[in-house]
Amino acid sequence: MKNLFNRLFTIISASAVLAGFAAQPAFAHGEKAQEPFLRMRTVQWIDVAVTKTNLAVNDETVITGKVHFMTNEHWPHSAAKPELAFLNVSAAGPVMVRKASFVNGVNMVNSAKFDLGADYAFEIRLKASWPGKWHVHPMINVKDAGPLVGPGTWVEVTGSHADFKDEMKTLTGETVNLETYGTENNVKWHVIWGLIAVAWLLWWLAKPLFHSRYAKVKAELGDTLITGGDRMVSAVVLVVALGLTYYGYSAAEARYPVTLPLQSATATIPHSPSLVEGVKLVLDRATYRVPGRAMEMDVSITNTSSKPFRVGEFNTAGVRFLNPEVGVMDELTKQYPSYLLAEKGLTVSDNTPIQPGETRKLHLVAQDAAWEVERLSSLIYDPDSRFGGVLYMYDTDGKRLITEVGGTLVPTFAGT
């Protein structure tokens, strides 16, 4: 036994050292570690709001907003299309419980197909479970592409987890607390099977293992390795395992006669009216001045709507560059996470309204330290250094028109 312990300790020690050298640099806080081209060219999160950011355990809060899936022109070829995707929440573990989620009014208990170029309104209802300060993001998990994380909001939860209740009424009229439901039974069966497994393992480990067994096989005495006692114990374990399995199944059937299988269907989501309308945009050139943290775009914008409008905002990867000349600072924007809001970040070469039918060439500059802090500037060193985002125009009635923008981004150090 001492020999066995010594060997195991040696293996663990060596593994710890080797694993340490193989470890990658820390990738904490997920969305910043994700490649910029994925964050900028897949989905754009619009009007994201959280109803309550200070709550007690058992209180509820709701995340709402819209999500625009970029068109095929901008969607990265290396990322799987959202043929199957799931509306989710990103947080530091199960600190909030998702009570319900909807996309365009459809219950999102299942995954669904989302279309490129389409817009969807979402709603996620959360219940506070653990006290603490949590960064909570809406998120869409795309099959074969991974998570696409939205802007995060700090939510502060007070109280004690011991008071948390997640009660609901089943179809058979029983009220259960999902937080603890079935835990006792779960633990019981884990202990039973665990004890059997450990006993089985110890039966074999207690015998001499490698050297002596190898010697016997080489001496053509391999048949003597399995004794009569081993066969007896194996038979007993086999009978016990089969018997326990049958008993467990029968007991579960008797205790829970009415059950529904886990639903594997996919949801169908009706389209909502497109957010992208009234504007046509052609990107002529885009550069990123590295020391100035400034993305500069030369664009041709055509007003295909019926009212004059001005360029108010550039939104990419949840970072919002606002044009202070147009000055749209509505209630939603005031509540937007401040670390993602560049209030004076967008400069437009000509802020006079673009008339209906007019095409105008503009020079836009989106400048803020957020490019570096949010790790978006590393896009220029990626093998796929194309950016994506949406531009917001505001007409004379205050109506917002949205258009996509994207293309190759060339780094430059000129023009300090």
Add this chain to the structure above:
Amino acid sequence: MKTSVRLYAFGLGLLIQGLAWGHGKATMEEDTCARSVNGSLVHYSTYQPERDAKGQFCSEIPYSGVKTFFVVDIVDKSLRERPLGLKIVGPDETGSERPLVEMPPQAHPLGIIETEVRLDRPGHYFVSLSSPGESDNLAPMDLFVDTINWAKVIKRVTLYVGFAALLAWFTYRIRRWFTQRNALRPKA
């Protein structure tokens, strides 16, 4: 094998696991180029595109005598309205310190302080921020331009030597196991 050797290996493993290699994709809080100004973060970056188009440097700047772009990103927004100045000090031909850059304090609403400087000589430079009514040595950082940061080198060498020693021991143990196994084999 002695227990003391095992414990050494285990301890080395834990030490190596804990080493922070963070920059680039690490968060600002873990970034080795971030500094604190009264609890608010700023982040230093340096670029020398004439010699390395893709390089982004921190305290170790590889080349002297070339145009160098120095950027301070003000991470915490509360700091943007506060007047901040930038000072870079470096050696002159006699080895004495002289200021190369002295930007007066002003607010930076976009969160960016940038400057272009030529670091003529290899050696030790020093960068810091200043604010009216406070120390002019805020968020200090040493810069090693075209020179070797010996403390870092010694730490790295110790690490690699330790790893090599452990690998050698591991190899010795495996060889010994094979030797013993062969000794057990019945001779033909």
